[in-house]
Every structure is written in C-alpha cells, then in structure tokens.
Amino acid sequence: MNLRDACLVILFFALLTCIPPAFMGIGGMETGMRQLVQARYCFGRYLVVAPLLLNAATVTGFCLLSAVVGGQTIAALNPDKVSPSVGIVITCLVALAVSLLGFKAVHFWERWTWIPSLISLVIAVGCGGRNLRLQVDAPPATASQVISYGCLIAGYFITFGGTSSDYTIYHSPIGVTKFKVFAYMYLGFLVSSVPLLILGAAIGGAVPNVPSWQAAYEVTGIGGVMREMLAPAGGFGKFILVLLALSVTGNIAISTYSVSLNLQMLLPLSTRVPRFVFILMTLAIVIPCALKAAEEWQESLTNFLSVTGYWAGCFDAVIILELVVFRGMDYTTFDHAIWNVGRKLPLGVAALGASICSMGLVVPGMAAPWYTGPIAKTTGDIGFEMGFAVTALCYLLFRWIEIKVRGHL
Template identity: 60%
Template sequence: MLATAVFQLSLRDASLTILFFSALCTTAPAFMGCGGYKTGLRQMIQARYSWGLYIVTILLVLNAATVTGFSIVAAIVSGQTIAAINPGNVSVSVGIVIVILASFVLSLLGYRFLHFWERWQWLPNLIVITITVGVGGKHLVNQQAVPPATASQVLSYAGLIAGYFITFGGTASDFSIYHDPKARLRKVFTYIYLGIFTPSVPLLILGAAMGGAVPVVPGWTEAYESYGTGGVMAAMLRPAGGFGKFVLALLALSVIGNIGISMYPVALNLQMLIPAFTKVPRFIFTLAVTALMIPLSIAASRAWEESLENFLAVIGYWAGFFDAVLIEEAVVFRRLDWESFIAVTWTRNP
C-alpha cells in the first residue's frame, strides 16, 4: 500500500515496479537457499565461512532484528484487522497481543508441525483473500489521479521492494537443509524462487490497488486512518455483513503462520551468538522475543506508515551486502564446490 498511499505512484507504475524488482531480487535468496540443502548448514552458520566466528555475531543480531521486524509488521496488520471487526470493542493493541501469543503457542509445537501448518495454511488464506476481493474489488478500479512517476519515486519504492525480498537470504537455508542433498540444484532453486515470488507479487499489487483507492472510495479514508490495512479490508467486506466479519477474522489470523515460522530462525540466530547460548532451550529465546515484540508492535502501530517505511528502508542495506558476500563466496571463491564447506570448521564454537 505504500506504493500508492505514500510514494504516490499510479497503480500501473507500482505494479510494474513490483513485478520487475521482485523478479530480480528473489534470485538472491533462492540461490542462497540452495547452499543449505547442499551443505546441511543453516544460513548464519554458512555466513561464518565468509565473515568469521566473531564478526558474524553482528549479522546474527541484524538478521534476528529483521525477522522480528517483519513479524511486528504482520502483528500490527493483524491487530488492526481484529480491531476493525467490531470497532470500539477491541483495540488494536489487544488484537496485537492476541495474535502474538497465538503465534508463540504455534512456534512451540516444533518444526514438523510448523511445516504441516505452512503446507496447508495457504489454501484458506487464498479463499478468504479471494472472497475479500470478490466482495469489495469493484472499488479497486477507482484510483487516485497522480502525476507521471519520476525516477526517484520508482527507485525509492523499488528499494523497499528489494529490502523485502533480499532479506529472505538470511533465513532460506534454515528451511532448505531438510531437502535431499542429491536433488538437482536447478530444481531446488526453482522451488524456492517460485515459493517466494508467486504468492508475494499478486498480494503486493493488491495492496497497491487498495492504497490507490483509499483517497477515492467513500469511507475508505476514514477506515484507513482508524485501522490501517485492516480497516480497508473491513470496508471491502462490509457488504457481506456477518459473513464478512467472519472472513475478516480469518484474515486476521492468517498471519499466525508467518509469525510462528519466523520465531524459528530468530531463536536459532540467538543460540549462535555465544557458545553458552547453545545450551539454553530454544523456547526460552522464543519467549524472550515474544515479550519484546508485544510492546514494540504496540508502539509501532501508533505511527504505522512511518514505522513500516523506515524499517524496510533500513534493512535493505545490511541484507544487500550480506547476500552479495555469501553469493560471492560460493560462486567466485568456491566455484560452487559445496563440499568445500567443511562442516567441522565453523559448526563448533571454540
């Protein structure tokens, strides 16, 4: 929604920027994920081969903060949506607490259950998003009139798109290590690439359409100012009455899988910080992150657009050079010789 609501791009220009920069920037995390199943090493363990045991601790903190930041974004949108179901009865802050605690419980159920959840959650999500667009999508053709896009507008928004996609490079191998190491590199690359690109682009374009319609469609401006994205979705579903509120509730809960699965690599990153942390049960770190996320999410929700724009702008810098260095290590120096990543070199702390 930032494309049209903040950067004042037309829907056409926003869509083209999303499409082309998403296609480009998804390449890096898809390639980095291939290193996980080939070496059996998680992403930030692989980073030790490029950065060393001590400097990589800085990147561990940045990566954990980035993944936590995306979880905060998801929690805020969910909290806004919960509050928009019955305006005045539940605050955005209460909605945020509900979804973060639910995600925490999900994260405790282990990787296998998380994988099962992620494997099937897309289906009800797709259904409720389709219903939302089917009910309120007729208004999306009403877009605000804006001047032709300038290069600075396009590149500024493209930087945010890049900041979103390339940060997957910090966690891709955490999940790809479960693949068969004998699988073809092109096959795994394609799976990871399409797994990130395919669901993201249509939703980003939908968000841009919603943002461009907010100033034009009666009632949407007030909904957006009160409850952000959740308010707009509530306005789209209002003609459906009680059924629309049910769909809105499902939309609000759809981010639980995003947050729950994000807590997995965050806990791993924190365990890698110092040798003593490897002996701490992982759920302790998950609990600490949960306790941190709640007040940060509530605070960030009070300045939603500014928080999101600043967060996306900042994370792109560190993620860009992080991805570049790891790809250079694998391609230029190791010539895609994955066996040269000798596991005992950096998997054990001194």
C-alpha cells in the same frame, strides 16, 4: 505513483531480487547448515555476530509488522470494544502456540493455511473490488520514484537471504537437483508475494477516494479497510475477516523460529538454552514494539523496509561471492569439522570490512523518512544497489588478500 507504474516496479524488482535468496537456499540442502552457520565461512567464528544480530533484528521486525496487521484486523471486527493493542496481543499468542510446537508443526501450518487465506482474499476482492478502480490521480512516475519504491520491494525480498537455508536443510541432496530447489524457492517467493503486493498497491491507491475506506483506515488501518470491503457479506464477511487476521500468524511463527536459531548461535553458552526460551524472548520484544509501531503505522513500515535492504544487500553479496568466486560452487569446501573452530575459519575481516566500506556510498544514497542522503536527493534511494555492488567489489579484493595472508580459505 499511479497503479500501473507501481505494478511494473513491483513485478520487475521482484523478478530481480528474488534471485539472491533463492540461490542462497541451495546451500542449505547441499551443506546441511543453516544460513548463519554458512556465514561463519565468510564472517568467521566471532565477527559473524554482526550479521547474526542484524538478521535477528530484521526477522523480528517482520514479526512486528505482521503482528500490527493482524491486530488491526482483529480490532476491525468491533472497533468500539476491541483496540488494535488487544488484537496484537491475541495475534502474537496464537503465533506463539504454533511456533512452540517445533518445525514440523510450523511446516504443517504453512503448508495448508494459505488455502483459506487465498480464498478469503478472493472473497474480499469480490465483495469490495468495485472500488479498486477509484484510483487517485498521479502523474507518470519519475526515475527517482521508481528507484526509491524499488528499494522498498528489494528490502522485502532480499532479506530472505538471511533465512533461506534454515528450511532447505530438510531436503536431501540425493535425487534433488540444485535447479529444482532454486526454482521452487524463486517461484515460491515470487508467486506468493507479487499478486498481494499489487493488491495492496491497488487498495492503497483507492483509499483516499473511498470515504468509508479512508475513515476505517484512520481507525484500524488495513484491517478497517478489509472490513469495509467485506461489509456487503454481512456476518459471513466478519468470519472471513477472522481468517485474514489469523493468516499472519504463520509469518510470525516461522520468523520466531529463525530468530531463535540466530540467538542460539550468538554465544557458546546460548546453545545450551532451550529454543523455546528465545521464542518467548522474541515475542516479549515484539508485542510492546508492535504496540508502538501501530501508532505510526505507515512511517514504521517505510522506515523498516528501507533500512533492511541496505544490510541485506551487503550480506547477500558476501555469501554469494564466497561461494561462486572463492569456493567455485563446491559445497564440499564447507568443512563440517571446523564450523565452530575459530582459528580454522576465516577471520571475517574481509567480509565485515567490505560491508562497512560500502556504507560510504550507502548512507549518501539512502532515502528514508528520517534521512535523505545527498546522492539520493538526485537519484532516489540507491542504498540497496550501492550496498550490494560496493560490498561485492571490496570483498573480492579483501578476501583475496585474506586468503593470501592465511594460506587457505
């Protein structure tokens, strides 16, 4: 896919798929409940374990990807003496130090570290940007390519729906409008991500035509390419490379925070376990998995992003329809007194059943490196779209029946 087509797909799919997580984030402010606690009012006290595990796995996957990129960048400083494996461990340990300090420390880190990260990226583009015009030749994108690439973009954005309310609960509904929270989250996702996705597409399109970039990419991945871009800056360029390597630690820290919340909700006994234990467990999983993923980096990235979009589409559809259709946008119906009372919460059969039913079209419509369904061979990857649409239709029916049988929400 040429750069123009890639940029258009990134922009328009981002404009669309930033809407669900931004909308879902309003619930955190209005209910005071984290995202997977709200999910109990759809999936029930016990069946909510399914989205809990899937969300924890997804967020852990994003930790893994960040760790690989950070590790590759650290290794690029001195590829003869430092391997990506060592860089991955260093990146995770720095992120661990931040995440163990709690939400306030993580928020402080996120609030300010984007500034040096942005300056570093601008410097990198200024030093090596002249090569970005050397794009590989590609014919105009086909409809199948557009849809498949769009599914990868969706797999990045809509998965935020599983964590949005984890952070908006810190905002008081007094004096803060729903629209303001939605707008801040929507623009936060969009403005911070789209330019970097486009830059990534531009770098990826130029790598095959710049021999030094291609050679560096084969050794230390994107970290090696950034080193080559910063090479004209000499020693200062290496300093900037360190800042870029550290920029991913914020992603890992905030992700492990959300994973620890999910794991605490799995079992009644797990609420008694200190949160830092789950953070340590998460990083104990991330480090060895990241070491393995770094060996087949591009395939690992594509596999992960393509699969996450499928389940996230189902989850977002259930949460949004429950609020809009069955609760009439009335957040007071999320009764705090029953959040942990299984017999008063929904059974969860409607939510989980609708999600499972959607797999009948998700699987034939998916196009991953390890499997391409019969529908996807013609249309491209439409797994995300099928997951969202079919789950929504099934949930409307199943939830209506569930409410009629039980006599209440």
